[in-house]
Amino acid sequence: MNIPAHAPLHLLHTATVGTLATHARQPEGFPYPSVLPFAPDARHRPTILVSRLAEHTHNLHTDPRAGFLAVDAPDGDVLGGQRVTLLGRFEPVGSSPELARRYLRYHPDAERYLMLGDFTFWIMEVERLRYIGGFGAMGWLDGAELDPLPPLAVSEEDALIAEFGRRLSGAGGVELLGVDRYGADLKRNGVRHRFAFDGARSDTGTLHAALEVCIERHAD
Structure with a gap:
């Protein structure tokens, strides 16, 4: 394997x-x-x-x-x-x-x-x-x-989408669809993209840091 x-x-x-x-x-x-x-x-x-x-x-x-x-x-x-x-x-x-x-x-x-x-x-x-x-x-x-880590709570994902989705939309017209411990699901011009983190994010702080990188990559 x-x-x-x-x-x-x-x-x-x-x-x-x-x-x-x-x-x-x-x-x-x-x-x-x-x-x-x-x-x-x-x-x-x-x-x-x-x-x-x-x-x-x-x-x-x-x-x-x-x-x-x-x-x-x-x-x-x-x-x-x-x-x-x-x-x-x-x-x-x-x-x-x-x-x-x-x-x-x-x-x-x-x-x-x-x-x-x-x-x-x-x-x-x-x-x-x-x-x-x-x-x-x-x-x-x-x-x-497939994933041994506990999933994000609905309230935690909703909070991340509210905060970072607004910033992504303003920076590059990108829609934030979902967030998990391994990446973020995005949509631009009707096409879905997966932004994979460089590793699993087990806490709020590292999730925020990974999403900051996501914004930097999609702010053009």
């Missing part, structure tokens, strides 16, 4: 869409792949918003086991790009204001789906994952190895 530090985690914050593979009910047992947008939660797990009428929703209610593939190949070279396959179980979660607010930062167009009242959030509990980052950079990890 030769996986660059935190590479699978950063990839889950870079990709905007993923491929969800559920177990088909009819014909029974076949993989049923579907492409849909997702957002990482505070623990970097894929969060999806799906209609109760969708085929993959019915499949998950019958069998929550699923595979989820995220890919980053900006030049179109899929085999030379990064990809991570997650194996685990999706569970439906209630649409709390905090969850909806975070998801809509990543996918603001989804607000119209929430207004329909037919869509539900599901979050994947990752059990195993396989990362491939190019020739020789690949391997398996247990889900718990």
